Amino acid sequence: MEEARYKTMAACQRFSAELEAHLDGETSVFIEAHAPECAPCNALLADLQMIRQAARELPQEEPSPAVWANLRQMLAAERSEAASPCAQFSAELQDYLEGETRPFIASHAEKCASCNNLLADMHAIPVAARDLPQEEPSPAVWASLRSELESMGAFELSPCVQFSEGLEAYLEGEARPLIAAHAQECGPCGALLADLESIRAAARDLPQEEPSRVVWANVRAQLEAEGAFAGTPTAGWRQLLSWRFAPQPAPLGALAGIVVLAVVLSLPSGTLQSGGGTQQAISSAEVSQVAELAPPPEDVSLAHVVSDLESNFKANEASMTPELKATYEKSLVSLNGSIRECLDSLHHEPGNTLAHDYLLTAYTRKAEVLSSALEFEGR
């Protein structure tokens, strides 16, 4: 059934394809065979033959001679205009004015007055435009323009831009409803926010590991080399003290020394390496006396840190004002006396915790004073 239907359709398609040739007089056996078998195709063939016959029987009317004459004139005019030098001039003028090399333009302009005038005008217009005063529209015009643009939303930041601009504040804890709302609507922004929040959460969970003392020493040396401690004198003192008491960011230099102190103080005794030369960097006579007695093993690293700070102090003390230098030195002498006395007490009575507490306090105070002096550098 399907096969017969398919064959019928194929035959009708072939009939349509060959019909025009058949009507033009070509002989087609297929057309003549299919038409009697297929009613629709037969009806179509009959209609077309009838139309053809009717058209043949229409009267043969010619347009008037005037119509033909006008038509010929118009065609001739178009042909002549297209071929004229002025037309070529017009066609090439724009390119010439835009800087292209067009020798015909100049040569034709010399011969043709109207084109020459046109070319002169075209040259004069930009010059005149450059000389026009730069007059601003009135404020009312600007206001109107602005309000119209605003009503069209031309000045509105895209939600993603607003998201980017508010993200940092949001992450720092400010209330920014737009951030959360937009993150839910926008895939990329939502992913960004999720990433940042996960990074923050991961960072929070990271162990608080301190860099080694060597790293801090290098940081400090680098900062000193870069002049990072060449700030205002008050800033240096403030920064040292800020570390201790105020909720302000402390300077890296002071922080370096102090953090190491804090780490050392927090470490259990016995975990620190002991070694010779703890006091080697200390050069003054006063401090040399400190070196005569070794600190308890658990305080060696702390003493070493203080020693490093003191070395830096000695290296920089020449830049200090005499008045401040004297102040710091007086304080250091006092602290060195404390350290020496505590060490002596511990030497005779190792279990004296009061002496040990004072020793730690003296080291810490000394580190503070040295850091302060290094930050200040006498200015």
Add this chain to the structure above:
Amino acid sequence: MKNRNFAWLQPSRQMGRLLAAILLPAGLMLAAGPGSIEKTFDTTREPRISLNNLKGHVLVRGWDKAEVHLVYTVSSPRVEVDSEVLPNTGAADMIRLETHLLDPSLPLDVQSTDYTMDVPLGASLEIRNPQGKILVQGMQADATVQSVGASISVSDYTGHLLVHSVAGDIEVIRPTGSVEAYSITGNLHFVSPSTTRLHGSTTSGNILFEGDFMDRGDYILSAYSGDLTILCPPTASFELSAKTLKGKVINTLPMTHRRESASPRGSSNSLLGTHNAARANVELTSFSGSIRIRPQD
């Protein structure tokens, strides 16, 4: 008498006017001080004010106005004071003042700048004056006051007070808020405190506490080689822990002793006891200085 001729007075009057014209502005200038500059800033009731000075005196007083009145005097035209006021318009919430040298080679004796500031009572302060005396009077908010070599005196302060001087003496008079005072070689002097939290520490300076202890107050004072002296009224009520490794503990108040002499921490002189109802906690320690507890006269 009406027609009395005073023509002979005319030259002297003219001379007087001339002198007045010359001397009056000069007098006004002298009254303001050489190089004095005066500024007034409208502020909120609780602005943050920071001052970074190099050298010279600083006086800060609290007043009941929402404005800062500043007078400063530079000792050289090569010393400059920068002021930053935030926000730029309206009542300022933050004022930063900083002294700096236009010429780093300026001699030390002309580097100083003296400041006098009247500030709102509720202003929080950060004052740093490494080489000059600092006086702060009658403030209510938090303050950080720092010096390297000069003395600091703070009186009638009700906010949290942090005072630090490397070598200068520190005096805190009638504080009501919590107090932390630290020095290395300077003395600490606390007068009539009404605070419940007072911590003071010095290495080689002495500590003098004159006043009563507040109920549930916590007073921790420590010196290394300096002496500690407590002068309190006989009615003071506190629990005492006084320890010194090499010095002496001298107490003349009637005390209920809990333990004295050698402690488990090592050989030290100590006094642990209570006076009256032990409403406050007092801890005094020194390494080689002496500790004295005496009644106020």
